[in-house]
Amino acid sequence: MPDIETRLLRAFVAAGTRASFGAAARNLECSPGAMSQRIRALEARLGVRLFDRDRNGARLTPDGRDLLPDARAILALHDRLVGRSPADPAGARKRNRQ
Amino acid sequence: MPDIETRLLRAFVAAGTRASFGAAARNLECSPGAMSQRIRALEARLGVRLFDRDRNGARLTPDGRDLLPDARAILALHDRLVGRSPADPAGARKRNRQ
DNA sequence: GATGATTACGGGAGCCGTAATTATG
DNA sequence: CATAATTACGGCTCCCGTAATCATC
Secondary structure, X not given: OOOOOHHHHHHHHHHHHHOOHHHHHHHHOOOHHHHHHHHHHHHHHHOOOXXXXXXXEEEEOHHHHHHHHHHHXXXXXXXXXXXXXXXXXXXXXXXXXX | OOOOOHHHHHHHXXXXXXXXXXXHHHHHOOOHHHHHHHHHHHHHHHOOOOXXXXXXXXXXXXXXXXXXXXXXXXXXXXXXXXXOOOOOHHHHHHHHOO
């Protein structure tokens, strides 16, 4: 089983949070093509479909929903390690709104 | 601050556990050159020297010792995610010996 | 001279952005 | 026709293995 790079998890969290590949691509400042490739690569490596693509966006499958907290946990550890702010503003806004 | 790929952390843990780049390279089935590059890349990205190189091996600096448990924690989450056995046999043997 | 780490160097794989394509409303 | 995702393609960066080099015993 191959390694899963941090970049793929970051793409997954961004897309899962927004239910949109395009919005995730804008957030991570990459092209739609790159975002599509990253999600595809992650699905291939895990051997699991993570999103249901439909007309206006992409929603998490049950497998995708299961993965999301684990992916966030890894990114949280990683970001603490490199001294970066807590990963994915959109998700943070939802979790911390007051 | 750039991402730190899982592969770099894996190289670091293997080398730190064995106090030897060569042994770590054999364990991860890569060349000595690749191992040296990976450790250098990690040191560069963190801006910290992780090993003291000497004649028969490479020993962790205090900074390297601090990093080791964090690196193991990330790899543990990662490996659980992909359903891999608990990361770095040599370290596991030391931690779990009976 | 043997061992262990580093450096140099080409080759190949992988990733990206652009842009064309498909699909749906 | 507008929007969102995918695919195709070319270019470029990065990573690896080989092999030469440095350093220490």
